[in-house]
Amino acid sequence: MAYELCYFGNPVLRQKASEVAEVNDEIKELIGEMIRLMKKYNGMGIAAPQIGVSKRVFIHTVRGIGEDGYPVYGSPKVYINPKITVVGDEEWTEGEGCLSLPKIYEDVTRPYKIKVEALDEDGKAFEEEVDGWLARPVLHENDHLNGVLFIDRILPHRKKLLAPQLKKIKKKFSK
Ligand SMILES: [Zn+2]
Incomplete structure (x- = not known):
């Protein structure tokens, strides 16, 4: 099956994705395609619905924080059927973008620290507590x-300003 990137306006991006029943070859192929398309479009993360597959799988490439306080990118980390719990009540705001919303970058406020339980690409369960730049992509992709898209989490007046741009994306990529 040939996968392609799905853009804002595609209904698959608004569906609640279903749990992965078994981490089999089909899921491994899906992950391979997600990595291929994420790299093709220079993304730092991608979720299965963004390539038209409504399943609970995402990847992101933030591996740590550099001395400048910004993310360091590396090989993609896979999350299947993730469960997220917010730890504490601290929040922070940073700019975000999304492969499905080209050329849009907006500040998004998100929880600072989270706990994640998920399966890896081999179907093995893992648990992690992450914060800051390691938590943000998990929260973005899990949305x-x-x-949920990051533009759902921006200030209403900013969203209003984006309306013409969103309309353009919808028009450009809908067939
Ligand atoms: Zn996104």
């Missing part, structure tokens, strides 16, 4: 599994 995709629930049909």
